[in-house]
Amino acid sequence: FAEPAYYRVYLDNYHVTAELTATKRVGFHQYTFEQTDSAHIILDLMANIYNYDDKNVWTFVRVENDSTVTGYRQTTGWARTRTVYFVLKFSKPFNSYGHKKYDNNPYKGFYRRFNEEENFPEMAGKNIRAYFNFDTEAGEQIRLKMAISSVSTEGAMNNLETEIPHWNFEAVKLQSQEKWNHELNMIEVKTLSKADKITFYTALYHTMLGPTIYEDVDGRYRGLDMNVHNSKRFTNYTTFSLWDTYRALHPLFNIIQPVRNNDMIKSMLAHHDQSVHQMLPIWSHYSNENWCMIGYHSVPVIADAIIKGTTDINVERALQACINTSTTPYFDGLDSYMTMGYVPEDKNSSSVSKTLEFAYDDWCIAQLAKKLGDSATYQNYSERSKNFKNVFNTLTGFMQPKLSNGSWKNPFDPLDTHGQGFIEGNAWNYGLYVPHDIDQMIEMMGGSARFTAHLDSLFNMELDDKYIENTEDITRDGIIGNYVQGNEPGHHIPYLYNWTNATWKTQERVRMIMHTMYGNKEDGLCGNDDAGQMSAWYVFSALGFYPVCPGSDQYALGSPLVQEATIHLENGRTFTIHTVNQCKENIYVEKVELNGSLLNRMYINHNEIMNGGELTFYMSENPNIPSG
Secondary structure, eight states: EEEEEEEEEEEEETTTTEEEEOSSSSEEEEEEEEEEEEEEEEEESSSTTTOOOOOOEEEEEEEEEEEEEEEEEEEOOSSSTTTEEEEEESSSSSSEEEEEEOOOOOOOOOGGGOOBBBSSEEESSEEEEEEEEEOOOTTOEEEEEEEEEOHHHHHHHHHHHHHOOOOOOHHHHHHHHHHHHHHHHHEEOOOHHHHHHHHHHHHHHHHSSOOOOOTTTTEEEEEEEEEEEEESOOEEEEOEEEEHHTTTHHHHHHHHHHHHHHHHHHHHHHHHHTTTTTOOSSOOOOOOOOOOOSSSSSHHHHHHHHHHOOOHHHHHHHHHHHHHHHTTTTTTHHHHHHHHSSSOOTTTTSSHHHHHHHHHHHHHHHHHHHHHTHHHHHHHHHHHHTTTGGGGEEETTTTTTEEESSBOOOSOTTTTTTSSSSSSSSHHHHTTTOOOHHHOOOOOHHHHHHHHHHHHHHSSOOGGGGGTTTTTTTOOGEEEEESSSGGGTTGGOOOOOOOGTTTHHHHHHHHHHHHHHHHTTTTBSSSOOOOOHHHHHHHHHHHHHEEESBBBBBEEEOOOOOOOOEEEEETTTTTEEEEEEEOOOOOOOEEEETTTOOOOSEEEHHHHTTTTTTEEEEEESOOOOOOO
């Protein structure tokens, strides 16, 4: 059984009921045992996600007394210097305890004079499990609290004693669930079915699982430079999966959680200041830069918040951090990009994807410079933002990898995701990534009619299985035709019809995706949620609009799934989405009104949301096809 802030499972092999809840920094466990003199609780310091030999660098366990254990574990790989300090407290003293070391190293030093495995108060090694023994009566509950810190066991203890100073499991569960209800009630929806409502709130819940708080209750955290810092005037965050989340997750935060998003941006700037590269996060976690994925997508997160007026950061400082990041020559082909106007495939793989994403990020930097009145920087980055043109082959009609000598890479298969200049996508999908200049992209591809036909083909073609048999991030259950909803690069594509004369096709595609790619069962997501981006797409789309180009203040209109939604804004105002004639069959939009006036455009502005008001969609079973 699972719900926000609570998980329960009966371990039938051991006849134990396990229950879990948590606060921000402390996990709270409750185990209900049968009558026995051999109840055990095991501390497994070997368990990992993506486990492999030598994942653990070092672990240490120290038994402080008969109910308190401290220690740490350092791992490598993802977040390669991650050290997690912990404190573990039991509600009942244990009778005995022990450790088992699973290392191959025969050297034990002078610790060999002890039997470390039974009732010895400390153990160190790469791979350790510890166990704690209890006598229990039937139905007796043993509770434990486990707090973590990136700084020290002292920091973990302070977290534990501050956040859960008592042993009332039910009280912590209820308090945590009240906090979740407060967050989820920021958007109240009425839907056509209970299933749709569950799917919506499940998606909204997913959007709030990250980024994650990364500091002790006193504000201390271990930074990128491995020194201890204090956030002081903001909450420090980590787990920035930015290649995914800049698209819709952070734009969603700018509407429903701007204060929290502001702290996330301050965390990114702190990362920049601690970075030996003087770069903003690419994919950072636990005071480590993982260098995962491409682009420098802290930039659109920062730009989006500044352009929309949801942050109080120093814009000059932010712009300089963006410039520093975008001019690091040894990062991912940037040296070639800055001198040649594109990333050459023979110098750096996934070259087209990198060129396209760099160009968009550069447009975002240009918008910051424009806001500051820095005309030289604005001109420079506006020119850089046009580099997408340099990888468009007019003969094939696709974005295509180019070599350092200026020739096109051949052979070229626009359906293939491997070796064709793209990362986690093919030319059909990734070639539509020019969110900052969609009109120019349409013109390059032959105009509105040809572009519409291209989109139609993308959704309607049959993609041979050979193109996805070796693609971990692209699977059949996340594909419609050749369009990939199950991965992030194409999430804006269904909304591109809004820039053509067939805007009704956006409404058709969006509703189809919501009904076929999302649900309230175990397989309710069509791909990796990727830190909430997949779910953020659903939340936006169900409300009837989507941020096609973060860094602008516009949201493209779609076809709402909700009957009604009320967004409770942090500024105290409310923005309400109404629908008229809403039903499963009425997927098309006849007209839209904003605050009672007809809206003669296919977008709304950020301020129109934040000022509060009403957006009304009049739904129809027939598409609103322009005449002529």
